[in-house]
Amino acid sequence: MAHETDDSKEHLEPWFDDGNIVLVAGGQCFKVYRGTLSMHSPIFKDMFSCPQPAGQGEMIEGCAVVQLQDSASEVQHVLRALFYGEYIDSSRSIPMSVATALLRLGKKYEFKLLFECVSSRVKDCYPLELPANSGPERVEGTLTGHDPLDFQLLNIIREVGLPVVLPIALYACAFSTEIEKLLDG
Numbered sequence: 001m002a003h004e005t006d007d008s009k010e011h012l013e014p015w016f017d018d019g020n021i022v023l024v025a026g027g028q029c030f031k032v033y034r035g036t037l038s039m040h041s042p043i044f045k046d047m048f049s050c051p052q053p054a055g056q057g058e059m060i061e062g063c064a065v066v067q068l069q070d071s072a073s074e075v076q077h078v079l080r081a082l083f084y085g086e087y088i089d090s091s092r093s094i095p096m097s098v099a100t101a102l103l104r105l106g107k108k109y110e111f112k113l114l115f116e117c118v119s120s121r122v123k124d125c126y127p128l129e130l131p132a133n134s135g136p137e138r139v140e141g142t143l144t145g146h147d148p149l150d151f152q153l154l155n156i157i158r159e160v161g162l163p164v165v166l167p168i169a170l171y172a173c174a175f176s177t178e179i180e181k182l183l184d185g
Contacts, residue, residue: 009060012076014083021048022060023079026072029060030079040082043109070108074101081114088117093144100156107160119162122153126165126172 009029019031038045047066058065068075077098080086087094087102099118106115121143143153154173157166 012072014079016083020063022063022065023068023075024065025068025070025075028072028076030075031061031063032079032083036082040113041109041111070105071101073097074105077101078105078109078111078114082111088114090117090121094118094121095144096152099143100152103156103160115160119160122157122162123165125153126168128164128168 009024009027012028012030015029015031016033017031019033021032021034021037023030023032034044034048038048052064058067077087078101081088081102087098099121102111102114102118103122105111106118125143151173154166154169157169
């Protein structure tokens with residue numbers, strides 16, 4: 001039997017009063033539009049197309065609830081990109097934490113537009129060809145807030161499968177510091 005849960009969970013943006021699905025991640029709720037999620041993600045499209053038993057499941061404000069096993073902040077970054085267009089403008093810098101969220105969840109839920117947008121930024125940071133007469137260098141690009149050795153960026157590159165930039169990224173990391181720091185991780 002469907003049961004309406006109390007409104008004790010915290011609501012974060014985006015929260016649309018006329019939304020038709022509630023996503024819950026890390027105890028935080030986001031009320032958004034099922035159609036928009038379906039349009040951008042075949043995973044959500046398939047999830048929403050599966051019939052649910054009548055009267056089953058949790059409801060918040062009359063909307064079905066989908067529990068996600070992702071962090072609330074990462075889900076919020078993805079939803080802000082989808083519904084508000086944030087982080088999509090390639091001329092504006094985005095924090096590394098946002099890039100990580102968009103890459104990780106873009107890959108997981110197959111948000112192709114978001115994944116390609118951010119992966120192109122990562123690829124811009126590491127040119128595929130080394131400049132003549134120089135060692136590898138990371139180009140600043142439009143990602144901010146990364147660690148100086150790019151371990152966080154290297155880890156997400158490996159996690160989401162961007163192998164084209166991995167060799168030059170690893171080489172640039174190794175080239176840019178003493179071996180002791182690298183071994184300390």
